Amino acid sequence: MARKYIFNGKEYKNHGRNNNSLGRLVYDIFTYYLKKHPYETYDSLKKIFNNTHCNLAVVYDENDYREWRKRKTDSRLDSRFFEPITYNNMQLYFTTQWGNSGGECNNIDNFVKLAIEELHMPIEVLEDGFMIDSEEKKTFVDAYYSFVKKLPLKNSGQYAKLFTTARNQPFKVYRNTQDSIVVHAFTDYSTSMVITLNQLSKVVFDNAQYLYSSYEPVLINRIQNNQLVRSEEIYNESESDVITGIGIGITQNKILYGPPGTGKTYQLQQLQNEYNKDNYVTVTFHQSYGYEDFVEGLKAEINDKGDVYYKVNNGIFKDICEQAEKTPDEKYAIFIDEINRGNISKIFGELITLIETSKRGMEIKLPYSKKPFKVPKNLSIIGTMNTADRSIAVLDTALRRRFEFEEMMPEPCHKDISDDIEGIDIQRLLAKMNERIEFLYDRDHTIGHAYFISCQDFESLSKIFKNKIIPLLQEYFYDDWEKINLVLNNNGFIYSKKYKQQELFSNCKDFDEFEDDKNIYSLNSEALHDEGRYIQIYDKIENQALGDGNANIES
Structure with a gap:
């Protein structure tokens, strides 16, 4: 769980000794209390803050501090583990060591709970982007993760x-590595749907509409009633999915689909590790790719006499099928990257029937070689599809019915994406941009998390925006800079210049083709090197003169 706290307008989210650490949160809560209560005694402070329920001791006075010193042999512990505070004519010592490691996270949670419920501190709790501002919501979060x-x-x-x-109707339920719920229907054509904590919480607490109305009510009911999955509800993958008589695993007709940068090709490469290197082939479809490249075709050759003749050449799919048929006790696969960029009917031809799981082993006669051909049962066909190029809704119906579809959407909270690069939370930045893109365009054109996985410092972040994110937004919105500016929350990356027609064409008296004034947009390169501009994408910045990047050009 990615839990964060907001106190006095400041976000605390990590461990360590920086100003945003969870240990610093405890210190700020403590000093805030001292300012609001300037005449407390040490005994009363101990009763409140040295709480056994939280398993911590926050404050010592001079006597307790000296007693603690006597038990320690390392004099360096003074500066490392205590921070002196003068309060009400007393010298106090704030303990700093207990909250600086990940193992003390539960202590911090308990301390914050005490601060909210008993001290009435203005603390906001966020978990995976979900604001926990009531006991009811906390109960729901805990029940969700238990489920x-x-x-x-x-x-x-x-x-x-x-x-x-x-x-x-029955449906399959899994969890993914990000602790989201994955549901899958028992149908020939079925898509895996990812349902997050944030998504369910919006339905429960904000009266949002269901995204998947067949499944979400069931899940919410189970979570709210603490009905965990029982052992008798757990099944092995159905026998109909298993290659009969071989016992080598599951034959898959699967397409991984989603916006660019969501890890589809990476996942394809990971799946290749499940096969012997000689037992799979990889191909990328494109507009010029055809049946002759994939199955078989005629190739012109010249004999010794100089005569031209035509020879039947096998395509990559026919070769792997024949290889798999010779060794039925091994598993094989063909991996097709960008499967939607090719003309499916043209590439597969009559084989669109044979690739169906229930039609494996059925023979047909090929048009060029006139030889019988079949797709063996031990061959998987796994592809990727970029929904920014082509929506799944307009994909060839025959292909859709024969493949299982697994959606791969952006994961802003991916473990390899930083939430603190020079004060910039990349996870919140990506999540907020994608919310705006979905509002202005659709979810098929959101930005994948893979663009930011390699981002480790501010310099690389500015390069990613200049060379990848801005060009991608230009492509999405057809150079509609006003919408691009909306996605970026008017943070100054887009520079607007207003031109006046009469001054640009002063000698062309009859020139009235365009409007009198026109805004011309361009990229503000200097703003890409300003950390505040990135924060402004996901957060409103007060008291900071960032400007809006606009200018009026008079001539």
């Missing part, structure tokens, strides 16, 4: 079987 931890991990070979409320 999720009992679910089988996706691709573990097991799933939990639950049933829809309306039609009592």
Whole structure:
């Protein structure tokens, strides 16, 4: 769980000795209390802050401090573990060591709970982007994670079987590595849907509409009633999915789909590790790719006499099928990157029937070689699809029915994305931009987390925006700079110049083709090197003269 706290307008989210650490949060709460209560005694402070329920001791006076010193042999512990505070004519010592490691996180949670409930401190709690501002919400969060931890991990070979409320239809339930819920229907054409804590909380607490109305009511009911998945609800992947008589795993017709930069190609490469290196092939579809490249075709050759003749050449798919048929006790795969960029009917031809799982082993006669051909049962076909190029809704219907579709959406809270690069929270930045893109365009054109995985410092962040993010937004919005500026929250990256027609074309008296005034937009390169501009994408910056990057050009 990614838990964060906001106190007095400041965010605390990590461990260590910096100004945003969770240990510093405890110090700021303590000093805030001292300012509001200037005449407390040491005994009363001890009663409040040296709380056994929180398993911590926050404050010592001179006597207790000396007693602590006697038990320690290392004199350096003074400066490392205590911070002196003068209060009400007393010398106090604030303990700093207990809150600086990840193992003390539960102590901090308990301390914050005490500060909110008993001291009435103005603290906001956020978890995975979800604001925990009531006991009811905290209970829901705890119940959600208790439920999720009992679910089988996706691709573990097991799933939990639950049933829809309306039609009592079964569906598969898993969890992914980010502790989100993954649901999957029992159909030939089915898409894996990812349901997050934030998504369910909006339905429960903000009366938001369901995204997946068949599944979310069931999940919410189970979570709210603490109905964890039972052992009898856990199943191995169904026998109909298993290659019969071989026992080598699951044959997959699967397409990984989502916006660019969500890790589809990376996932494809990871899946290749499950196969012997000689038992799979990889191909990328494109507009010029055809049946002759994929299955078989005629190739012109010249014999010794100089005569031209035509020879039937095997394509990459026919070769791997024949190889898999010779060794049926091994598993094979063909990985197709960018499967939606090719003309599916043109590439697969009559084989669109044979690739269906239930039609494996059925023979047809190929048009060029006139030889019988079949797609073996031990061959998986796994592809990727970029929804920014082409929506799944307009994909070839025959292909959609024969493939399982697994959605891969941006993960702003991905473990490899930093939440603190010189004060910039990349996770919040990406999440907020994608919310605006979804509002202005659609979810198929959001920005993937992979763009920011390599980002380790501010210099690399500015390069990513200049060379990748801004060009991608230009492509998405067809150079509609006003919408690009909206996505960036008018943070000054986009420079607007206003031109006046009469002054630009002063000698062209009859020139009236365009409006009198026109805004011309360009990239403000200097703003890309200003940390505050990035923060402004996801947060409103007060008392900071960032400007809006606009200018009026008179001539």
